[in-house]
Amino acid sequence: xxxxxxxxxxxxxxxxxxxxxxxxxxxxxxxxxxxxxxxxxxxxxxxxxxxxxxxxxxxxxxxxxxxxxxxxxxxxxxxxxxxxxxxxxxxxxxxxxxxxxxxxxxxxxxxxxxxxxxxxxxxxxxxxxxxxxxxxxxxxxxxxxxxxxxxxxxxxxxxxxxxxxxxxxxxxxxxxxxxxxxxxxxxxxxxxxxxxxxxxxxxxxxxxxxxxxxxxxxxxxxxxxxxxxxxxxxxxxxxx
Ligand SMILES: [Zn+2]
Ligand SMILES: [Zn+2]
Numbered sequence: 001x002x003x004x005x006x007x008x009x010x011x012x013x014x015x016x017x018x019x020x021x022x023x024x025x026x027x028x029x030x031x032x033x034x035x036x037x038x039x040x041x042x043x044x045x046x047x048x049x050x051x052x053x054x055x056x057x058x059x060x061x062x063x064x065x066x067x068x069x070x071x072x073x074x075x076x077x078x079x080x081x082x083x084x085x086x087x088x089x090x091x092x093x094x095x096x097x098x099x100x101x102x103x104x105x106x107x108x109x110x111x112x113x114x115x116x117x118x119x120x121x122x123x124x125x126x127x128x129x130x131x132x133x134x135x136x137x138x139x140x141x142x143x144x145x146x147x148x149x150x151x152x153x154x155x156x157x158x159x160x161x162x163x164x165x166x167x168x169x170x171x172x173x174x175x176x177x178x179x180x181x182x183x184x185x186x187x188x189x190x191x192x193x194x195x196x197x198x199x200x201x202x203x204x205x206x207x208x209x210x211x212x213x214x215x216x217x218x219x220x221x222x223x224x225x226x227x228x229x230x231x232x233x234x235x236x237x238x239x240x
Contacts, residue, residue: 001035001055010059011098013164015067016050017084018099021135023057039068067104073181078215080104084130087118087221094146097137102164104131106216107184109153109225112164116150117221123148151222157229171238188216190231 006026010019024031036053039046046068054061063069070076079085087103089111102108103118110117121128122139133139137146159167166180174183192213194200205213218224 001052003058004034004056007057007059010057010061010065011096011100013100013102014065015099015101015104015131016053016061016065017067018101018131018135019057019059019061019065020053021132022098025135065101067101070101070105074215075105075107075181075184077104077106078212078217080131083128084132085120085128086131086134087120088129088134088145089114089116089118090146090148090150091116093134093137097135097146099131099134103134106188107166107228108160108164109221109228110158110160112158112160112162114150115153115155115158117153117225119145119148119150120219120221153225157225159228159232169232169235169238171236173238174235184216187228187231187235190234191216191227194231195227 004023004027006023008019008022008026010016020031020034020036024034034056036056037045037049039049046066050061050063050066053059067076067080071081077085077087086099087108089100089103091114092100092111102112108118119129122133122141122143122145124143125139125141127139127141129139129145133145138144161167166184168175168180169183169187174186178186195203195213195218196205196210209219212218218227
């Protein structure tokens with residue numbers, strides 16, 4: 001497989017999925033014309049896909065750039081794969097239009113660089129933003145996504161490190177027994193139970209919303225952020 005003529009450099013925090021579009025765009029092609037077969041659950045296919053993409057782009061990237069791997073752990077937004085939906089940080093987009101892998105992770109409710117809530121739709125036409133929109137920097141209605149309003153988070157409520165890693169809940173029991181990924185899942189599970197099985201919050205949830213909450217996703221990002229903290233605080237006092 002011959003390398004493509006134009007080979008943009010991949011960023012360390014860029015998703016391979018977003019990079020494919022950037023690579024295609026730089027070569028005035030569609031992704032479907034790049035002869036890349038996006039992997040299924042099969043790990044051989046995944047390895048082959050990465051080898052082909054490395055051949056085409058001559059870039060060094062690893063499994064860590066592949067959103068697909070986070071999907072296996074059920075950490076991705078529920079509809080990113082079917083519809084390529086993503087969240088984004090307008091300030092990051094203003095600096096550079098490429099897709100940051102963390103934007104597609106459910107528990108990433110805010111940008112760790114700018115400490116603002118992520119946004120998931122166009123403020124002008126209300127269409128859900130896709131990975132391709134972030135690579136282009138504009139919505140399908142031509143609105144420049146970097147112009148979207150941002151809202152700062154309360155710094156105390158941040159639960160991600162500057163690198164975007166999940167800060168472990170400081171409970172002796174949880175820290176000893178659960179990996180960070182397991183902790184995230186436990187928090188998401190408890191969040192699901194609190195919002196769907198108790199009367200803590202009088203939410204009118206549709207069947208679909210209840211299903212999505214099982215994956216730790218709620219469409220109101222500020223509320224999701226609030227509840228992730230709420231559940232973390234509950235778990236901090238878990239008896240050891
Ligand atoms: Zn940002
Ligand atoms: Zn729009």
